[in-house]
Amino acid sequence: MSSEIPHENLIKGIELGINENYSEARILFSAYSEKYPNEAEPHFYLATLWQSQMMDFETQVWEDSFRTEIDKTIQLCELSDEHQLADDLTHFYFASALAYKSFHISRQGRYITGIRLGLQAMDKLNQVVAADSSFFDAYLGIGSYLYWRSYLTRNFDWLPFFSDQREKGIALIQKAYAQGTISKWAALSNLAWIFIKEERFDEAIDCAQTGLTDFPKSRFFLWPLGDAQFLNMDFTGALETYHLILESVTSESFNNRYNETVLHLKIAHCLFELGDLANA
Numbered sequence: 001m002s003s004e005i006p007h008e009n010l011i012k013g014i015e016l017g018i019n020e021n022y023s024e025a026r027i028l029f030s031a032y033s034e035k036y037p038n039e040a041e042p043h044f045y046l047a048t049l050w051q052s053q054m055m056d057f058e059t060q061v062w063e064d065s066f067r068t069e070i071d072k073t074i075q076l077c078e079l080s081d082e083h084q085l086a087d088d089l090t091h092f093y094f095a096s097a098l099a100y101k102s103f104h105i106s107r108q109g110r111y112i113t114g115i116r117l118g119l120q121a122m123d124k125l126n127q128v129v130a131a132d133s134s135f136f137d138a139y140l141g142i143g144s145y146l147y148w149r150s151y152l153t154r155n156f157d158w159l160p161f162f163s164d165q166r167e168k169g170i171a172l173i174q175k176a177y178a179q180g181t182i183s184k185w186a187a188l189s190n191l192a193w194i195f196i197k198e199e200r201f202d203e204a205i206d207c208a209q210t211g212l213t214d215f216p217k218s219r220f221f222l223w224p225l226g227d228a229q230f231l232n233m234d235f236t237g238a239l240e241t242y243h244l245i246l247e248s249v250t251s252e253s254f255n256n257r258y259n260e261t262v263l264h265l266k267i268a269h270c271l272f273e274l275g276d277l278a279n280a
Contacts, residue, residue, distance in 0.1 A: 003041060004032060004036045004039050004041060004042075005029075005041060005042065009028060010182065011181070011182070013025045013045055014182060014185070015215070017048070017049050017052055018185050018215050019218055020056060020218065020219060020220075020248075022053050025045075025049050026046060026049055029045045029046050029049070030042070030046065039076065040077045040090065040093050041089075043069045043072040043076065044069070044096065044097055046065075046069040047066055047069035047070040047097065047100060048100065050062045050069060051066050051103075051104060054066065056219060057254055057255075057259065058256070058259060059256055061254075070097050070101050070104075073094075073097040074098065074101070077091075077094035077097065078094075088128050088131055088135060091124050091125075091127060091128050092124075092128050092135065092138055094124055095121045095123075095125045096121070096125075099117075099118060099125075099141050099145075101117055102114045102115075102116075102117035102118040102121060103118075105117070106118075121145075122141070122142060122145050125138045125141045125142050126142065129142070136175055136176055136178075136181075137176060137180040137181060137182050137183040138183075139172040139173065139176040139180065139183075140172075140173055140180065140186060140187045140190070143168075143169040143171070143173035143176065144169065146165040146169030146172065147165070147166050147194055148169075150164050150166045150169065151197060154166070169194075170194060173187050173190055173194070174191065177191065188207050188210060188211050188221075189207075189220050189224065191203075191204075191207045192204045192207035192208045192211070192224035193224050196231065199231070201228045201229075202232070204224055205228045205229060207221075207224070208221045208228060212225065217244075219245055219248055219249075222241055222245045223245065225241050226241035226242050226245060226266070230269070233273075235274050236270075236274065238266070239267060239270040242263050242266045242267050242270065245259075245263055246260065249263065
């Protein structure tokens with residue numbers, strides 16, 4: 001499966017999503033899904049937009065739309081496999097769709113099914129890089145799996161099946177950011193959150209600020225920046241960042257008040273730490 005979406009339009013759609021212009025990005029990818037109904041690629045990007053929007057607003061309102069598009073992606077990739085038409089790009093989207101679905105259902109508490117799908121995704125991604133080591137976008141999924149699996153099992157790293165591969169995972173994600181194209185910004189955001197988990201706050205701040213250089217208003221990077229600043233005890237910086245996110249959240253047409261409430265709490269914490277008890 002060669003890409004039916006011109007590269008410049010593919011990047012445009014991805015960047016629209018990073019800037020939270022979800023509707024405009026969906027219009028772009030929907031046009032390609034209608035023009036090429038048997039291609040998995042546009043359905044995959046529609047699914048990622050729905051999932052990003054659900055995570056951005058902390059809601060399951062668009063779950064049916066996500067499920068429809070992710071299942072359509074998997075179905076079309078399976079058909080390509082059955083007819084021996086699949087290439088590395090097909091396997092990449094197949095694996096990525098399985099990974100997204102794995103993450104989604106794992107967040108719902110269905111861990112066994114999530115792990116099963118996640119392992120299938122990793123097997124396919126490893127096949128992609130075995131066939132073409134320069135397929136750098138595939139390193140994001142592999143690196144993320146290695147890091148988060150190791151992070152969750154870090155207390156069992158003395159067992160042979162639970163070796164600590166966090167640094168290897170980080171290195172692969174860094175490679176996806178440095179040399180990938182479609183996974184570049186997702187890799188950078190993931191690195192910011194990983195460095196927060198690792199308590200490497202300066203590196204997390206650097207990742208977030210690098211992302212904000214290209215996407216100055218993106219909550220994709222503002223959230224990890226604010227949290228890293230707060231945990232690094234830069235309460236003045238965190239206060240400024242949380243106010244920016246609050247302004248962004250309250251300007252959206254959809255607002256279920258969850259993020260707004262969380263931000264008021266975070267702002268109160270910053271004010272308390274800065275000694276402004278009345279406003280806190």
